[in-house]
Amino acid sequence: MNMLARNTARKGTHYTLFESGALKDWINNSVDIPGLGKVPGKLFLKDAMGLTSTEISINAMPPGQGMPFHHTHRQNEEIYIFIHGQGQVQVDGEMFDVREGSVVKIAPKGERVWRNNGSEMLVYIVMQMREGSLQQWGTGDADVPQKPVVWPA
Amino acid sequence: MNMLARNTARKGTHYTLFESGALKDWINNSVDIPGLGKVPGKLFLKDAMGLTSTEISINAMPPGQGMPFHHTHRQNEEIYIFIHGQGQVQVDGEMFDVREGSVVKIAPKGERVWRNNGSEMLVYIVMQMREGSLQQWGTGDADVPQKPVVWPA
Numbered sequence: 001m002n003m004l005a006r007n008t009a010r011k012g013t014h015y016t017l018f019e020s021g022a023l024k025d026w027i028n029n030s031v032d033i034p035g036l037g038k039v040p041g042k043l044f045l046k047d048a049m050g051l052t053s054t055e056i057s058i059n060a061m062p063p064g065q066g067m068p069f070h071h072t073h074r075q076n077e078e079i080y081i082f083i084h085g086q087g088q089v090q091v092d093g094e095m096f097d098v099r100e101g102s103v104v105k106i107a108p109k110g111e112r113v114w115r116n117n118g119s120e121m122l123v124y125i126v127m128q129m130r131e132g133s134l135q136q137w138g139t140g141d142a143d144v145p146q147k148p149v150v151w152p153a
Numbered sequence: 154m155n156m157l158a159r160n161t162a163r164k165g166t167h168y169t170l171f172e173s174g175a176l177k178d179w180i181n182n183s184v185d186i187p188g189l190g191k192v193p194g195k196l197f198l199k200d201a202m203g204l205t206s207t208e209i210s211i212n213a214m215p216p217g218q219g220m221p222f223h224h225t226h227r228q229n230e231e232i233y234i235f236i237h238g239q240g241q242v243q244v245d246g247e248m249f250d251v252r253e254g255s256v257v258k259i260a261p262k263g264e265r266v267w268r269n270n271g272s273e274m275l276v277y278i279v280m281q282m283r284e285g286s287l288q289q290w291g292t293g294d295a296d297v298p299q300k301p302v303v304w305p306a
Contacts, residue, residue, distance in 0.1 A: 012244055017251070018255070023254065053207075074294050110166070128287075144223065149266050
């Protein structure tokens with residue numbers, strides 16, 4: 001049973017847990033963006049979770065809808081992970097299809113716009129991180145404490 | 154129709170598109186990790202996509218399985234986004250449940266381990282980015298080129 005109210009965070013010393021709800025309910029989120037007003041189907045996680053390395057949004061876009069303007073970034077690389085539905089993306093006027101499992105990296109200067117041209121909700125995650133900021137990764141950034149893994153029965 | 158072979162990348166001037174395949178097929182991926190050997194159900198995207206700000210893995214873990222060891226990080230904040238199934242996470246020995254829509258941030262020093270204690274595949278995305286690296290975000294990092302959005306009919 002979910003002990004957390006939706007869209008609330010639980011914090012420990014080294015972690016934050018945020019329950020964004022089932023993917024089918026992401027359309028009920030909304031954010032207020034200065035100059036744009038209320039944007040339905042979008043929720044930013046950085047402030048809610050205290051993220052220091054990325055801004056993440058979780059997104060649901062209904063069939064027939066699309067971004068009404070292009071945008072670029074100044075510092076940040078963006079990554080889009082599509083997890084349901086079908087859509088199209090344009091970067092610098094070049095168009096390609098996206099679907100469940102499509103992952104798109106866009107460099108800061110890429111002029112980007114996207115739409116849902118399918119018949120189901122387009123569900124996707126967008127992340128922005130400072131381009132070139134990663135210095136080490138994977139096992140090269142990891143340590144393994146020598147303690148047993150214990151789970152309750 | 155998908156014009157791309159699975160797990161291949163298409164590159165433009167400012168973008169890379171990677172088709173990771175349907176979520177139900179992520180279990181067929183695997184990676185070789187030094188000291189661990191072949192890890193099924195995991196695929197790293199950084200090298201395949203030329204990411205410069207994050208290492209991302211896409212993951213599928215079958216019921217009854219779990220990470221066999223704890224790990225920590227040196228520089229990187231980690232974020233786990235669970236998109237299907239049910240599992241449990243421990244950070245510093247504190248346990249909590251996760252499910253579709255659970256997002257977990259773990260600071261570098263958090264000792265973490267997780268398992269699939271549900272009856273379906275646990276499907277999730279893991280990202281690591283350098284802690285404190287984000288300097289600006291959202292509309293504060295964005296520009297809007299004044300050009301019309303045009304889609305083919």
